[in-house]
Amino acid sequence: MNATFANNLFRQSIQDYHLTDNVDTPANNPFPADDIAFLLYQKNWIDTVQWHLEDIIRSPTIRPDELVAVKRRIDQSNQDRTDTVEQMDGWFFEQFRDITAKPTARLNSETPAWLLDRMSILQLKVYHFQEQVDRPSVSDEHRQKAQQKLTVLLEQEQDLARCFDELLDDIRNGDRYMKVYRQMKMYNDPTLNPVLYSEAK
Known part of the structure; x- marks a missing residue:
């Protein structure tokens, strides 16, 4: 497992999505569910769909009911993204479970999976800026x-x-160590979001 492996999977997911370029296309994850490749592909597919939902919601002609529906999809996508990152960090934590950190080891504030989150989104930026470079109808x-x-x-x-x-x-090598912190998001939880639990009374 290294950056090349991860970036190649992110690129594969992006290419697969753009075969249809449709936010309603179901993910056809080609990897076994117990493989880290499955989570990497899933993570980027979520990011890719959300990227295009973010485009759609900014349309000046979108109807109010469509806007609300897309916004709710984006909220759910953010939750799915966070859940997948935490699953990835769980995988890394198991891989490193038997490694004894040195007394001088430093805690890294960014976990491997949250760094992969940045790498996944970066691959989307690369893909779409390359699209702009290749657009035939734009100015020099x-x-x-x-x-x-x-x-x-x-x-x-x-x-x-x-x-x-x-x-x-x-x-x-035991020079740094990681911890897995749950994000503890509140806005989707009907027992923690004051708007949701107030309306439920």
Whole structure:
């Protein structure tokens, strides 16, 4: 498991989504459910669908009822994204369970899965800025600006990949360690969101 493996899976998910380019297309995850590849693919599929839902909700012609429905889908997507990241961190925690951290080991504030979350979304930015560079109907100025941003994103892709691989190496070597913290989101919980539990009375 390394950054190249993860980024390749993210790219595969993005390419698979764009075969139909439809937010209602069901994910056809090709990996076994007990494989980390399944979670990586699932994570990026959620991100990819949400990326396009975020586009849809910004349409100036969207009807109010459609806007509300898409907003609720985005809320659920955020919950699914968080749940998947936590499952991924659970997988990493099990992989590192038997490693004894050195007395000088440092706690890393960002877990492997939350770093992968950033990497997944970055792959979406790379894909869509490349689309802008390749758009035939835009001006040279538009294309050049898109290319400048794409160049920065590609540099960031290399930086995050290095950071991810170094983090895993450090954990394996006992130089850093991780903890799994649940996000404890409140807005979807009818017992914790004051608007929801007030209306339920």
